[in-house]
Amino acid sequence: EDNRDCENIESERSSGNEDHSQEDLLTVNRKSRYKRRKKLLSMRTSLASEWIIPIEELKIKDVIGIGHFGRVHRGYWHGDVAIKFVNVSRLTEEAIESFKLEVATFRKTRHDNLVLFMGACMKPPQLAIITSLCRGPSLASLIYEQKDRFTFSKIVSFAREICQGMSYLHSRDIIHKDLKSGNIFYEKCRIVITDFGVSSLVDYNPTPQERNLDCWVIVRDYAVYFAPEIIKKMDLNLVSFGLSAFTKASDVFAFGTVLYEMMVGHWPFSELPVESILWMVGSGKQPPQDEIRLPVELKNILNTCWEYDPEKRIAFTNLLKALNKLPERYLRRSPSCPSNSLT
């Protein structure tokens, strides 16, 4: 459409040798249409270039970590940033266009519980996403490295903030597709969700260890978040699976897993190998909940997230309502983080 506008403007420009004595209403209209189009074009161009960051402007520092979708560096661009270089196996025009389209949706996200999207590097072979740097630990590192045990009010407070960020994303029709404790950070008394939508941009990259195996094995910290309907669509002997299987309801299922991790301090079915977990979840089994020493209302909330039928699964806006209805007597506010109900 942009190209068409350009052509029109050019042709209108070149046809500017009319006889001025005949300047009439029609010409005036054409002039104002031309001006309007020119303004629209420049607005579009500035919108598109607003979030493209030239790679030369970035200072790339040390690697923070390597995930399945690429590697993340600490960086500097008008302040500290995180730079996520993504793996795209075939950098076709089409792949770059779809990257641009997906990234365009990130810049529309403005929410306190979502990582700040700052821009992207679009110069192949360097495709990178630049976001604010999260300084706090991820929930995964709190649970599995620092071995924190969360109080009831801390779980509820974290859950609320995750639901706020997620209901915002879903209201804009953005599906996270990779909601997990490793993509949720806790910094300065607030929860920050990262990596929303990123998995649809890039290729899943098996680790060297996974590549040595005869068939493709999904790592535990990815597999435990899959909803049953996703598992049922997977071909376990293949190297990839359709990301179209992910829906808002599958994000809610993944949130259930995060909630469970916060409640018990480990992954569901942590004693089982990954293939068995996939089989269990795919056939509607849930991990036993008798070890959970928390109010039954929270267990009920967990079960509404883990409904086998995606149609019956609760939506994030209703989850928020359910969390807000939990009896006040369970919750105590923290003096250091008054906005959070932490103890």
Ligand code: ADP
């Ligand atoms: P994964 O999500 O599977 O851990 P990633 O590629 O997203 O893999 O991240 C790799 C590492 O970089 C992880 O240790 C993660 O905590 C860290 N990381 C990712 N994004 C950010 C960010 N915005 N701020 C700080 N650290 C980040």
Ligand code: MG
């Ligand atoms: Mg991540």
